[in-house]
Amino acid sequence: MKLTYPIKKILQSYKDTLIEKDHCSCKIPQNSEIIKIIDLTREIIFPGYFSTKNLSELGNTRTTKRIVRRLHRVLKKQIKYALLYLADSEKDKQLTQKSCSLCVDFIVQIPKIREKVYQDVIAHYNGDPAAFNHDQVIISYPGLYAIMIYRIAHELDNLGVKVIPRMMSEYAHRETGIDINPKAKIGNAFFIDHGTGVVIGETAEIGDRVKIYQGVTLGAMSLRKGNKLKGVKRHPTIGNDVTIYANAAILGGDSFIGDNSIIGANVFITGSIPEKSIVTMKNMELETRENKVDESI
Numbered sequence: 028m029k030l031t032y033p034i035k036k037i038l039q040s041y042k043d044t045l046i047e048k049d050h051c052s053c054k055i056p057q058n059s060e061i062i063k064i065i066d067l068t069r070e071i072i073f074p075g076y077f078s079t080k081n082l083s084e085l086g087n088t089r090t091t092k093r094i095v096r097r098l099h100r101v102l103k104k105q106i107k108y109a110l111l112y113l114a115d116s117e118k119d120k121q122l123t124q125k126s127c128s129l130c131v132d133f134i135v136q137i138p139k140i141r142e143k144v145y146q147d148v149i150a151h152y153n154g155d156p157a158a159f160n161h162d163q164v165i166i167s168y169p170g171l172y173a174i175m176i177y178r179i180a181h182e183l184d185n186l187g188v189k190v191i192p193r194m195m196s197e198y199a200h201r202e203t204g205i206d207i208n209p210k211a212k213i214g215n216a217f218f219i220d221h222g223t224g225v226v227i228g229e230t231a232e233i234g235d236r237v238k239i240y241q242g243v244t245l246g247a248m249s250l251r252k253g254n255k256l257k258g259v260k261r262h263p264t265i266g267n268d269v270t271i272y273a274n275a276a277i278l279g280g281d282s283f284i285g286d287n288s289i290i291g292a293n294v295f296i297t298g299s300i301p302e303k304s305i306v307t308m309k310n311m312e313l314e315t316r317e318n319k320v321d322e323s324i
Contacts, residue, residue: 055112056105061194064105067098068179072141076165095134103130109190129186136182143215147174150216154238170219173205180209213237214267221273228262230280235267240292242274248297266302 070078071094078090107126114122151164151171158164164171176199180192192209200206204223207213211227214235219225221241227233231245247261260280269284271277272292277284284290285302294306 054108056108056191056194058194058198060101060105061191062198064098064102064191065176065179065195065198067094067101068137068140069175070094071098071137072144072175073165076162099130099134102133103127105191106130106188109188113189129188132186133183133188136186140178140182143178144171144175146216147171147178147218150218150236150238154218155220169203169205170222173199173203173207173222173225174213174217174219177207177209177211177213181211181213184209211262224274230260231262232264234265234269234286237265237267237269237271239271240273243271244276244278246276246278248279263296 066077070076071091074087074091078094103126106129107122110122110126148161148164148171151168152158152161155164158168176195180195183195184192196207196209205219205225207225207227208229208231210229211231211233213227213233214237216236217233218238219240220238224242225239226244226246228246233245245263245265262280263277263282263284265271265277265284266286266288268287269290270288271284271290274293275290275296276294277290277296279297281299282296283299284296285300285304287302288300288304288306290296290300291305291307294308296306300306
């Protein structure tokens, strides 16, 4: 079958349904390269875990240099694409210099990211009796993987890098079912158990040593105003040492969960909870009735 006719139809559709880029016709960051950046940064954070060429937790100098240089090369190019996408008027040379500077600034922050991620590893191990050891947590736990990507994306966002942090968080979302906006503020020793369906919104703030389970939403009350709410705190604040059980929803920028509180499963909260509180659903009833099996079948 000839392709002349369908190609002609597709080309005509480009004219009939024009999908314009918001800023310019230059290259934009590519998902395949963003995944490489995540993988390379993970190799640096966890030496010996994800590279067959480096089996020492102290890191081999030659291998570390190779990985860091490769990360610099890939990340610098993607940052440049993000800058070009958002700044049509800047000269190419200026953007090249700026992208290199931002890239180096990020790499300098990797030791700080490593420290935070290691605390997350400890929190996952201490919080999960099913955890065999730290290695198992690092190589297999989706909660830790999503948090690690969040910490990478959050640092890039703090440096002023656009587009790339959100691409990273959405990749983590696709891979783990955990949706953490890179602008959210999350403290130390964060633990997500199981993880699927967790949503943490852009203006959410989470303290230290917080543990949440699958299906938890830290969301906004209403999005009817849409983009008009940009810059407004619309997601909750969670204090220190809080546990939030499965499928709980805590909504609204004015909602604050006090330190050392426990939020039970399936609760719906749109206000503040004092510290050292236990919040559960009341008067939930179970009904048990006979299962009439047709034994003739």
